[in-house]
Amino acid sequence: MISSLLPDWVATCEAYHDASEDALFPAERDIITRAVQKRRSEFTTVRVCARAALAQLGIAPAPILPGLRGAPGWPDGVIGSMTHCDGYRAAAVALGSSGAGIGIDAEPHGPLPDGVIRLVARPEEYERLDALATGHPGVHWDRLLFSMKESVYKAWFPLTGRWLDFQEASITMRPEYGTFSAELLVPGPTVGGSEITAFQGRFVVSDGLVLSAITVGAGMG
Incomplete structure (x- = not known):
């Protein structure tokens, strides 16, 4: 499902059932030694997905360790993103020569928990949500x-x-198009000599899930 949201230069893999922790490298297993089972399953399966996606790029299996703020530590020359929620795990990767950035996310298709929307939505977004709910x-x-x-x-x-x-x-x-734009309200990153002021993405609602994805092309501002 995630592949439908991404260009063909991105390799993907998704899973609806969890993999065995035997698939982890020792360095990865060390990270989740004290984690609860839910966290262990998410951590394991999304890395199995990531390695399967990397294999499509011809990249040999290697540990994928969390870095700064938990971001995945991809092999040199690779960009990517991972996501997991109940019943679904996915990874998307690409060569850095093909693109500058990827972001994917999956969530259960249900209302947000009480109080969360106040942290997420801006005033103009509340108005847009009301219009979307009506239409x-x-x-x-x-x-x-x-x-x-x-x-x-x-x-x-x-x-x-x-x-x-x-x-x-x-x-x-x-x-109507299954797309979205994200206007950045702070100075954005510079790619290809130009500042990015907005990201463009796609989304889908299917099989009890909502998925969204963003790609930033190489040399594109």
């Missing part, structure tokens, strides 16, 4: 907004090394 009922647009902002952050952080708050990007969704 396209049956979709939990608040959850999609959250997913999109997670994808924004995952695309943003490897390019900047900086935190991005939920309130520092403004999302506009285009449900």
Whole structure:
């Protein structure tokens, strides 16, 4: 499902069932020694997905260890993103010569927990959510907004090394096309000599999940 949101220069893998921890490298297993089972399963399976996606690029298996703020430590010359939620894990990777950034996120298709939307949505986004709920009922647009902002952050952080708050990007969704844009309200990263002022992405609602994805092309501002 995630592959439908990404260009053909991105390799993907997704899983609906968890893999055995035997698939982990020792250095990876050390990280989750004291973790609860849910965390262990997520950590393991998303790395199995990531290695399968990397294999499509001809890259040999290697540990994928968390780096700064938990971002995946990809092999040299690789960009990528991982996501997991109940019943779903996925990874998307590409060669750095093909693109500058990837951000993906999956969430269960249900309303956000009480109080979360106040942390996520800006005033103009509340208005857009109301219009979407009226025009396209049956979709939990608040959850999609959250997913999109997670994808924004995952695309943003490897390019900047900086935190991005939920309130520092403004999302506009285009449900008729399955696309969205994220206007950056703080100075953006520079790619190909130009500052990025907005990210463009795609989304889908299917099989009890919402998925969003952003790619930044090589040399594209």
